[in-house]
Amino acid sequence: MAINRQFRTCPDTGFKIHLPADKLIKWNAVTAVVFLLIGGIFGLAVALTRWPEVHLLDADLFYLALTAHGLDVLLVWIIFFEVAILYFASSVLLQCRLATPWLGWVAYILMLVGALITNVAVLRGDSSVMFTSYVPMKAAPDFYLGIILFAVGALLACFIFLGTLVIAKNEKTYEGSIPLVTFGALTAAIIAIFTIAAGAIILIPTLLWSVGYVGSIDTVMYKVVWWAMGHSSQQINVAAHISVWYALAAILFGAKPLSEKVSRTAFLLYILFLQIASAHHLLVEPGLSSEYKIFNTSYALYLAVLGSMIHGLTVPGAVEHAQRKKGLNKGMFEWLRKAPWGNPAFSGFALSVVMFGFLGGISGVMMGAEQLNIIIHNTLYVPGHFHGTVVVGTTLAFMALAYWLVPVLWQRELFLPGLAKWQPYLFGIGMGLASLFMMGAGTLGVPRRHWDISFADATLSHEFPAAAYLMMGMNGVAALIGGIGGAIFVLNMVGTLLLGKKKQPAPAKAEEETVAQGPIAVSGSAGAVSVPGTFTLALIFLVTFILYYFVNWNYLAGVWGLS
Amino acid sequence: MAIFPPPQRVWWRERVEKTEVLWVTLALTWALVMFFMMPYWHFAGDQNLSNEAYRVNPEAYAAKAEAFAAEHKVREDATSGMPVVHPPAGSDVYMIARLWEWWPILELEKGQTYRLHLSSMDWQHGFSLLPENINIQVHPNYDMVVTVTPTYAGEFSIVCNEFCGIGHHTMVGKIFVK
Amino acid sequence: MAEEEIKTGGGDAGEPIPFMQQVLDNPFLLLFLGITVPTVTYIIWGVMEVASIPVAQ
Numbered sequence: 001m002a003i004n005r006q007f008r009t010c011p012d013t014g015f016k017i018h019l020p021a022d023k024l025i026k027w028n029a030v031t032a033v034v035f036l037l038i039g040g041i042f043g044l045a046v047a048l049t050r051w052p053e054v055h056l057l058d059a060d061l062f063y064l065a066l067t068a069h070g071l072d073v074l075l076v077w078i079i080f081f082e083v084a085i086l087y088f089a090s091s092v093l094l095q096c097r098l099a100t101p102w103l104g105w106v107a108y109i110l111m112l113v114g115a116l117i118t119n120v121a122v123l124r125g126d127s128s129v130m131f132t133s134y135v136p137m138k139a140a141p142d143f144y145l146g147i148i149l150f151a152v153g154a155l156l157a158c159f160i161f162l163g164t165l166v167i168a169k170n171e172k173t174y175e176g177s178i179p180l181v182t183f184g185a186l187t188a189a190i191i192a193i194f195t196i197a198a199g200a201i202i203l204i205p206t207l208l209w210s211v212g213y214v215g216s217i218d219t220v221m222y223k224v225v226w227w228a229m230g231h232s233s234q235q236i237n238v239a240a241h242i243s244v245w246y247a248l249a250a251i252l253f254g255a256k257p258l259s260e261k262v263s264r265t266a267f268l269l270y271i272l273f274l275q276i277a278s279a280h281h282l283l284v285e286p287g288l289s290s291e292y293k294i295f296n297t298s299y300a301l302y303l304a305v306l307g308s309m310i311h312g313l314t315v316p317g318a319v320e321h322a323q324r325k326k327g328l329n330k331g332m333f334e335w336l337r338k339a340p341w342g343n344p345a346f347s348g349f350a351l352s353v354v355m356f357g358f359l360g361g362i363s364g365v366m367m368g369a370e371q372l373n374i375i376i377h378n379t380l381y382v383p384g385h386f387h388g389t390v391v392v393g394t395t396l397a398f399m400a401l402a403y404w405l406v407p408v409l410w411q412r413e414l415f416l417p418g419l420a421k422w423q424p425y426l427f428g429i430g431m432g433l434a435s436l437f438m439m440g441a442g443t444l445g446v447p448r449r450h451w452d453i454s455f456a457d458a459t460l461s462h463e464f465p466a467a468a469y470l471m472m473g474m475n476g477v478a479a480l481i482g483g484i485g486g487a488i489f490v491l492n493m494v495g496t497l498l499l500g501k502k503k504q505p506a507p508a509k510a511e512e513e514t515v516a517q518g519p520i521a522v523s524g525s526a527g528a529v530s531v532p533g534t535f536t537l538a539l540i541f542l543v544t545f546i547l548y549y550f551v552n553w554n555y556l557a558g559v560w561g562l563s
Numbered sequence: 564m565a566i567f568p569p570p571q572r573v574w575w576r577e578r579v580e581k582t583e584v585l586w587v588t589l590a591l592t593w594a595l596v597m598f599f600m601m602p603y604w605h606f607a608g609d610q611n612l613s614n615e616a617y618r619v620n621p622e623a624y625a626a627k628a629e630a631f632a633a634e635h636k637v638r639e640d641a642t643s644g645m646p647v648v649h650p651p652a653g654s655d656v657y658m659i660a661r662l663w664e665w666w667p668i669l670e671l672e673k674g675q676t677y678r679l680h681l682s683s684m685d686w687q688h689g690f691s692l693l694p695e696n697i698n699i700q701v702h703p704n705y706d707m708v709v710t711v712t713p714t715y716a717g718e719f720s721i722v723c724n725e726f727c728g729i730g731h732h733t734m735v736g737k738i739f740v741k
Numbered sequence: 742m743a744e745e746e747i748k749t750g751g752g753d754a755g756e757p758i759p760f761m762q763q764v765l766d767n768p769f770l771l772l773f774l775g776i777t778v779p780t781v782t783y784i785i786w787g788v789m790e791v792a793s794i795p796v797a798q
Contacts, residue, residue: 093566134687162768165768175572176572177765190775219702225787228783258583264765273779276782286700289614294602300782313583373698378691378698451732459664461720546593559610559696560695560697562610563609573762575758617795
């Protein structure tokens with residue numbers, strides 16, 4: 001295979017872009033958005049079914065839609081977009097040719113075919129086993145086969161990323177260390193490789209069992225290994241969207257990290273400890289010791305949470321620092337007030353940082369405490385939590401990046417710039433509220449993955465308080481608002497590709513100029529850095545975290561004695 | 564900038580600014596508090612799941628549960644026809660999870676302690692005791708033993724919160740506490 | 742941004758790279774750590790615990 005060395009120079013950023021990488025990034029990103037649309041429609045149908053007054057779908061269709069929703073957004077949308085980010089963070093940021101583009105196409109086709117096979121299996125109706133597919137509930141063999149093919153494709157993409165790092169180093173396309181954003185992407189790739197290896201260990205025997213070659217699979221063993229994939233796959237998102245945060249801070253503000261050392265150490269804590277929180281899902285299972293649960297569920301003394309709290313300070317801190325250097329120095333928050341709130345790349349990014357911390361982050365730590373999990377496991381609090389991480393955290397960050405990346409890669413103007421201004425608010429606030437209402441309902445004991453909490457068809461019944469019904473109704477409304485926001489995003493992206501005006505090679509817009517004029521020459525003498533606004537916000541976060549933590553222990557202390 | 568390589572060749576020796584040092588210190592302290600809260604609750608708290616569990620074959624478990632129900636049955640429930648079982652305080656109590664019921668109905672006494680056994684006959688189920696909101700995963704082939712102490716009287720429901728097929732949303736059981 | 746890349750060689754060129762920076766600059770060492778740690782503390786430890794659950798009498 002001849003080495004392809006064709007590059008184009010991006011007129012907006014000055015980056016040299018390797019043409020085969022350019023094409024792969026585009027196709028992976030577009031495919032991701034298509035699956036976001038499909039998965040989003042299923043998600044909306046689920047929320048409208050759980051809205052008691054609407055109760056849209058029949059029971060069998062509801063469980064089918066819920067399975068499809070989980071697979072298409074939690075796995076397919078996210079991983080396709082992450083592959084695009086891996087190629088971007090290696091090939092574009094390192095100004096390097098992408099390793100083996102042909103293998104990139106093999107990876108793409110495997111992922112696409114795998115996703116389609118699994119979707120067909122689910123839509124056929126004989127594989128409504130949920131995203132988790134807990135044994136001994138059995139799906140059709142092609143359900144597992146599709147996921148395995150998808151995972152193999154994603155694994156190839158991780159290897160291409162690593163290969164590109166090696167080429168860039170050998171060909172000296174950069175000097176010193178890789179950029180922080182690429183380092184974050186490396187973190188995501190490492191977690192992805194662990195995730196996919198664990199997936200292979202558990203899904204290949206499960207496929208054989210589904211075909212009939214293996215007699216039985218131990219249910220607890222399945223859960224231990226499956227969650228090494230299921231939970232870690234969401235940790236890929238965390239690492240990836242935090243890299244996106246750093247990237248957006250740099251692109252929009254010319255911000256440089258407060259300290260390379262601290263931010264990279266925080267990513268190292270992810271590499272070492274983030275995956276072991278898969279034990280969050282095993283806290284009320286039979287037979288696992290408390291020592292095992294406590295060590296793993298706490299990410300080894302909460303060191304990965306420490307990593308997240310560091311990023312939570314350093315990302316907005318970098319923005320504050322950059323803004324203050326531009327003279328927005330008045331008071332505590334002028335830098336924030338005068339931020340470009342009308343630019344969807346910024347508003348999406350800002351909402352993602354805040355809501356990921358307050359909604360997804362705090363609730364995740366609650367569920368992951370060994371004993372607190374007893375009052376949370378499998379209630380609607382759990383989806384409430386991960387809509388706070390994967391939706392308003394990851395998805396919103398990816399949307400924000402897309403607002404910048406898509407016009408730059410395709411050299412087209414945004415299709416509906418007016419609507420785009422509102423989109424992050426609609427989607428972010430809608431889905432943020434949905435996350436909150438689900439957590440509220442979960443606190444009242446409402447189960448997840450449940451078609452009818454009025455138990456109309458049951459012999460024995462349980463009556464949930466009126467507040468639970470109210471929460472489920474509000475969740476439906478919030479999901480509808482978020483759904484409109486999601487639809488505007490998809491429309492805007494597809495519209496930009498098909499109908500967007502070609503960009504004139506005119507001077508770049510103001511915020512893009514900052515890329516070229518960034519304070520790159522300033523060395524990282526940290527003495528001058530001062531970020532009082534960010535520190536105040538971080539303290540508010542910490543106080544909220546501490547209060548809510550003890551509220552939950554107090555709630556736990558009131559239930560039946562268990563030992 | 565984070566999208567470019569660090570400007571200095573050696574960035575590890577860079578001095579870290581005091582806001583960051585302070586925040587890392589606070590966050591690490593909080594991380595340790597949260598970590599030690601879990602072992603602390605094992606000593607000081609009343610809500611800890613036991614690690615007691617056994618491998619069991621579903622037929623053998625069902626036989627035990629049926630013998631237990633026959634021995635301590637006090638009446639039949641009017642709506643479901645299910646036996647209502649009143650075991651002595653401190654004894655071993657067996658509950659079967661299966662498609663789609665929790666069997667039998669239990670009658671417990673407030674303030675007394677029972678060794679509650681949970682196991683499934685088929686798929687996984689989720690034991691969700693409401694309105695307490697105590698949630699435990701129930702597996703086939705495993706007998707998990709949880710020592711429970713009801714703290715107040717009333718009617719409690721067990722709702723299944725692990726998806727177990729098309730009848731999942733009809734799987735409700737009862738515990739009465741006197 | 743070629744002119745900016747020239748500036749990346751700041752600092753004393755002869756200064757040895759600190760150990761931790763060398764670790765963080767080595768993707769394959771990080772890959773090894775990121776797979777070994779969770780495999781040992783989560784998967785292997787977990788599987789051993791499940792395997793040692795006793796059989797009921």
